[in-house]
Amino acid sequence: MSVTVPVYDTLESIYDISSVAKQGVRYNRLIDQFTETYGRKPEFIVRSPGRVNLIGEHIDYCGFGVLPMAIERDVVIVGATTDADSKTRLTNADPKYPPREFDYEGKEKVVTIDASELEWSNYFKCGYKGMLERANLDKPKGLSLLVDGNVPAGGGLSSSAAFVCASALAVIVANKLPSTKQELTEIAIVAERNVGVNSGGMDQSASVFSEKDYALRVEFVPRLSAQRVKLPQTKPALAFVIANTLVKADKFVTAPRHYNLRVVETKMAGLFLSKALGLPKTVDTLKEVLDLYFASSSLTEEQKLTQLLERAEELFPEEVASGGNGYTLDEVSAMVGWSKDELHEKYMSRFPVQTDFFRVRQRTHHVLTEARRVYQFSDACEDQSSDNTVKVLGELMNESQDSCKNMFDCSCPEIEQICEIARRHGAYGARLTGAGWGGSTVMLTDVTNVDKLINAIKDEYYRPTFPTMSEEELDDAILSTKPCSGSAVFDGFKQ
Template identity: 30%
Template sequence: MIRHEHHTIEQRARRLHERFEALYGHRPEGVWQAPGRVNLIGEHTDYNLGYVLPFAIDRQTLIAVRRVDPDAAHADEIALASTMDASGDVPEVTRMRLADLAPGTPGGWAAYPAAVSHVLATEYAGRICGFDLLVDSTVPVGSGLSSSHALEVATIVALNELFHLGIDAERMVRLTQRAENDFVGAPTGIMDQSASLLSQAGHALFLDCRSFASRAVPLPLTARGLNVLVIDTRVAHALVDGGYAQRRASCEAAAARLGVSSLREIDEVHLLDELVEPLRRRARHIVSENGRVLRTVQALECGDLNLVGQLLTESHASMRDDYEISCPELDLAVSSALDAGALGARMTGGGFGGSAIALIDESVRPQVESAIRRAFDRAGYAEPGIFVVAPAQGAGRV
């Protein structure tokens, strides 16, 4: 369900209007967008109530939606379709009654808007009726750029507006987290949906996942002649698989043994010495990563982009060695980028595949890209997807 043409968001929205009308026989009431995200630094700290520093990217999920007439015979039916889920020009439509939505039903990509619909129908009973929905996306699936949360956020923003629910941003974050945890079955924190909802163009989002306090931190890439390069390893990751849940369980076990409610309470790695392995290494990543997020915010505010690069590289080493969520393809992407002149590089996202990012001077972009492609070819890996992302605006109506 991914589209890669380089059209403006307004052009894509007009095209989605047309395809919606052709599919459903009536025009949508609007088009809403939610961006994917890159996490600059702060990995797996969100569910430990720590600090994160993501930013929304200029690749978005768009959804067109129209409410069903509440007096119609099928007033409680939702219809879900994607422009990229089609054997030809006509997408396949999944239709279900709101009352029949349940974990595992429906499956695939449709589980994400269904999850949000289920949570809203439960929380706001009697205020939600059926609707028709069509999706278009330029966020790569399985690449660690949060395509699933972009879809969930676009859905909740649209339904919140259409059904006049009056949900504020923090509650939308919590509701999409519940949809992800309880319906989809992925034990994620609040970072991804927060980045998609709250980000400002040209800025990263510094988020305290315990207090939900956040602020925009300038990310002056263009002014400094820098790029954030995404290297999609083509190794798909799935957060519903066991590795992510195991890491979360390890952190909870470590916190319990230390007598604290979460690892956020620990701010010095020497306080972890009483833990046994591998709990000590898992906890050490979280504690040290929280420190790196704080130092990165300070470095950005001081304009020290070289230090930012150094912290990104330290973060990758911690994820590789202590948290053990990297993979050979991610390690090769990082090392190849660094050898070719990147200021810093790290894997981004939940791990076990997905993407790495490299902070580079735009003048060295060609050699960095070439070095990564050559290294992947020599190793016999699939050709990586490599592209630049810019910090973009958060979700809303197009």
């Protein structure tokens, strides 16, 4: 885990060979735009990718492992430094985002971030603040930066994490700071919370740790760790297709009733089960509950998850006030033995929450079964010899989607429609990826079916729903992808 962020001198080391020519044009355009904007040549280029989560949705902040892979869509930052001041000058390659400038505010504050404002430069400030808080510099370098991102915002592919990771990496390179992949990841996880998003860590881990041609098994307990997972080598070869519903799922706007609420509901589940099971101490993540309850057990992780789910279903009380659709705050207070004020202060004061009932039982069911599916998916990938492996992976993805819809309430009609079309047109499995409530879907198919699958979704979803979309916009909304490199420094432009 002490591996440093790689420095590459060729784009082939970062992107699939089929994309290198296109990326070369993009990088040259950015270098020219930087030179035109700032009147000088760039000194460094960094990038960090978005990710698609193959399985393991909404369980990272509960302590359970996930299985994402990096995609080729990324955030690239072209930069140069100065010793004349400590100002940061930000330009976005997309002109709809206005240029910004801010100054270093000292070791204690670093920079002010107004989380109440939806402002593109806040995501850069997150990475900047997180890195400089760690570095404790008297005077960091002044920066001139050009940012280019092609990860769709609100698309469920972690555009915000890609931006924060790339930003922190730009600060590292500019100030010649020592840093490992693990440090960059840990900084980025905490840093994104400065814009009011209670992130669990999967997005940043996938963006930083991923390697070309591999998926990534990310664990968070007892410490952040990442392990490469070789996807099955089948004939015809596996392929993944990502389709953006074009329903925006902006965490900043929807977090109080969606993402932040789900975090709180799973914390309530941990509190309740640690009390109901008589654990030796009170904990608030379901992974901690699992580990304490089975501390001396020789069962496999899958068996532990199955048994804990059975016990949880026995222990949860009847949902009286809601008629079976969640608990009131009064009911939760009685269940966990905390006052309402204590619950609010601990879990709902920093990250706002809006709800009528807390659906703790349903969220527990999803988290424990989804954590089990991650183990099953990883085990299936290790079995390279079985002809049935692809079908097993697809079935697990479909089960995950059903749980996201029915137990975690994070799907939406557009996600369901795309998944249904995909399964009818040769996808082994289809599910949402990312937080949900819009955003993107991921489908498992094989290389011979990619074009058919993409065209079917264009014809049955995009064209009827968005009749004015151009062919270029359609190609941007749905794409096939392969596992890509994680965060990297590119210095091939200096040659």
